[in-house]
Amino acid sequence: MRRWNGWGDESNDFPLKPEGLAFVRARLGEARALPDASLPAVLAQVPPSRLPAHPLIDTGAETRVRHARGQSLPDWLAMRSGEFGIFPDGVACPRNTAEVRTLLDFCLAQDIEVLPWGGGTSVVGHVTPVASARPVLTLSLEKMDRLLALDRDSQIATFGAGTPGPALEEQLKAEGYTLGHFPQSFELSTVGGWVASRSSGQQSLRYGRIEQLFAGGIVETPRGTLEIPTFPASSAGPDLREMIMGSEGRMGVLTEVKVRVTPLPEVEKFYVGFLPDWASAVRCVRALAQGKVQLSMLRVSNAVETQTHLVLAGHPNLVGWLERYLRIRGVGDGKCMVTFGTTGTKAQCRAALAQANALIAAHGGVNAGTPLGRKWESTRFRSPYLRHGLWEHGYAVDTLETSADWKNVPALVDAIEQSLREAAGGFGEKIHVFTHLSHMYPQGSSIYTTYVFRCAASYAETRARWAAMKQAASETIVKFRSTISHQHGVGRDHAPYLAAEKGPLGIAAIRALADHFDPQGIMAPGVLLPQQEDNA
Ligand SMILES: Cc1cc2nc3c(=O)[nH]c(=O)nc-3n(C[C@H](O)[C@H](O)[C@H](O)COP(=O)(O)OP(=O)(O)OC[C@H]3O[C@@H](n4cnc5c(N)ncnc54)[C@H](O)[C@@H]3O)c2cc1C
Structure with missing residues (x-):
């Protein structure tokens, strides 16, 4: 059964191993768990x-x-x-x-x-x-969880909007297809939610973000039914899909979602390589993205994230062996992990792997092969359970994300991490903070930062610590003129920062669209557009 007060199914857990706990304690100090209701x-x-x-x-x-x-x-x-x-x-x-x-x-x-x-x-x-x-x-939408139609000629599948990731992929797999949309929340998130919040999956490099996968569907709005037809492409004015993607429930309820599916791949493999430092790692993944190497996923972790993952993996002997091997190959302290996937026909995967290996080597790195890649694959949807493992020992964890042009990526990563450290310092606390880039584009990349901190003596104080850190990081993102969200959307928490990105005219246009579909203002007030906007 799904947990009422946390992530996922009650039968699943991801306890913190002793090495992991010692690692966190060494960085943040001893902590005490808050009582659960x-x-x-x-x-x-x-x-x-x-x-x-x-x-x-x-x-x-x-x-x-x-x-x-x-x-x-x-x-x-x-x-x-x-x-x-x-x-x-x-x-x-x-x-x-x-x-x-x-x-x-x-x-x-x-x-x-x-x-x-x-x-x-x-x-x-x-x-x-x-x-x-x-x-x-x-x-x-939880009862609307089925494949309703499959057009094999056009490779378009129609789903009830409440179909969650596993049910969606199982039903497609039975027909020989995949959508290929794998957000880390895959276990519970739904196709309607992906569209409504402009989601991005781990293999967006091959399959695209939900923007590329969403072909059309049905939206029930307070004003009436909006049917969005499917076209391979169209130059007939503004695209109706754009009014619904990212609408976050403000324009109406998506009931049927048509998505572009792909035949199941012949082969798929994941690899983990290591680059000597962050600067060479960023240059390497930028070259992979700009060279349009046909990988299906690509992620690069900074040195702290790399070290954290290796410790949390909980296999000190194996990791020790790996680190000795890497050192011989010139990749030592400060190393950065690059995780990547190849998906497609055998020939496509061979070509992509050869190109990736060449670029990793050209940047002084080493491809350590599939063992760690298989480990990533097997735990890719389990890591959200780690929040429970940390919580039991008195630590809270949160993530935040944005995207930026390549020229701003390194400085923005530093600035976000620093703003979090300073905000935590205001409470006399340290944080354990680390970052990866996980969705690469020729123009730039997403930035995904994780931070772990000690719970305070009360819930109210813990919330205040979080609020200060979230505000500091969000203001830094805005200062760099980056987007307030690459993949999580706006909701209520990011709504105060949206105006900085869209400008007054842009916000007024979104507002007018919401008012058009929902003149009585019953749909999700305060979401996407800040509450004061709603009352204006
Ligand atoms: C552990 C974890 C990992 C995550 N990883 C990722 C990730 O890798 N990539 C990513 O993109 N996101 C990620 N997310 C964020 C979240 O999963 C996404 O925003 C997801 O798209 C939300 O889908 P959902 O079905 O749960 O929607 P909900 O959370 O239920 O709703 C999100 C918004 O969409 C609206 N909505 C939902 N369904 C409909 C509908 N049928 N019609 C109209 N409006 C609707 C809701 O009103 C709300 O405004 C993660 C979240 C967690 C907790």
């Missing part, structure tokens, strides 16, 4: 629902608790402390487009706010209800 204690706080009765709406306390929060760090702190504050007034799980329409019409008639819910994996407060004079309905 129990489910019965939280259920007892759920207030009576303000919703009028409707056969499609469940107002039971447990359903409301289980749909009250996403996966941001503030969400996590709320779930662990039991201090939810606000719960949705009810949850509806429609089974088809017609039921979504019925629910939207009911909400319009009764002046009810609607929060669409895909897999609830948002890390930026998308699905978190806030205080409102109107009742709030969380509209979960």
Whole structure:
């Protein structure tokens, strides 16, 4: 069963190994775990629902608790402390487009706010209800989880918008296809959520971001039904898909999603190599991206992330052997790990591997082969469980991300990490911070920073530490004129920073679009556009 107060399935865990715990303690000091609230204690706080009765709406306390929060760090702190504050007034799980329409019409008639819910994996407060004079309905797409049609000639599959990653890939695999969209939240996130929040998967280098995969579909908006037809390409004015991608529930509810699928690859392998230092590592992956080498994934970790991964792997003897070998090859302290994949026909993979090996060698690096690559593959969707492993020992972990042109990447990585260190220093605390680049483009790259810090003596203080660090890093990103999100979206947490990126005219245009589709303003108020914008 899915956890009500954390990530994933209750039967799965990723405990911190002794070497990992010692490593974190050495960097941050001893920590004490904060007490967790129990489910019965939280259920007892759920207030009576303000919703009028409707056969499609469940107002039971447990359903409301289980749909009250996403996966941001503030969400996590709320779930662990039991201090939810606000719960949705009810949850509806429609089974088809017609039921979504019925629910939207009911909400319009009764002046009810609607929060669409895909897999609830948002890390930026998308699905978190806030205080409102109107009742709030969380509209979960979880029962719309099936492959509805497959056009083999055009390679377009139509899915219910609530289909989560594993179910989507299983149903496609049975037909000989893959979508190839693998965000780290794959286990729980859904195809509708990917579109609504402009998601990017680990193998975007081969398959593209969701922007390239989303072909069309059906959106039920408060104003009516928007059907987005599929074209291979079109020059007929602005693209309707662009109004829906990244709309974060503001324009309506995606009910059916058409995606571009690919026949299953003949072979797929993942490799791990090492470069002598960060500067050569960044130059190497930039050359791979700009040389359009046909890799399916590419990630480069800075030296601290590399060291952290090697320690957390928990195989000190094997890692010791690897490090001795690398040293002989001229790759020692300060080394940076590059993880990459080849996917396709045997000939395509051979060619890509040869080109990658040549570029790694030309930058002074070594390809250590598939053993660590297989390890990455086997744990690629398990690492979110590590938040539990750290939490049990009194440590909190969060991530943030952006993207930047290559000329700004190294300076921005340093500035983000430094802003986090300084903000933590303001509390007299250290943080363990590290970064990787995981989505490469000829123009630039995503930047993904992870930071681990000690919980304070109370939840409120821990939240304050997080807020200071998040604000400092977000302001740094804005100062560099980088995007406030490469893949997590805007939600509520990034909404205050969006205006810096879009400008007043851009924000007004997004606002006008939301008002057009939703004149009564019932769809996810405060998400994407800041609350004051909503009240303006
Ligand atoms: C551990 C972890 C790892 C992650 N890794 C990645 C990653 O690698 N890449 C990445 O891109 N993201 C990642 N994320 C972020 C998150 O998974 C993505 O934003 C994802 O696209 C959200 O999908 P979801 O189905 O869970 O949507 P939700 O979180 O339920 O909703 C997200 C937003 O989309 C809206 N929405 C959802 N479904 C619909 C619909 N059918 N119609 C209209 N609006 C809808 C919601 O209202 C909300 O505004 C990660 C999150 C976690 C917790």
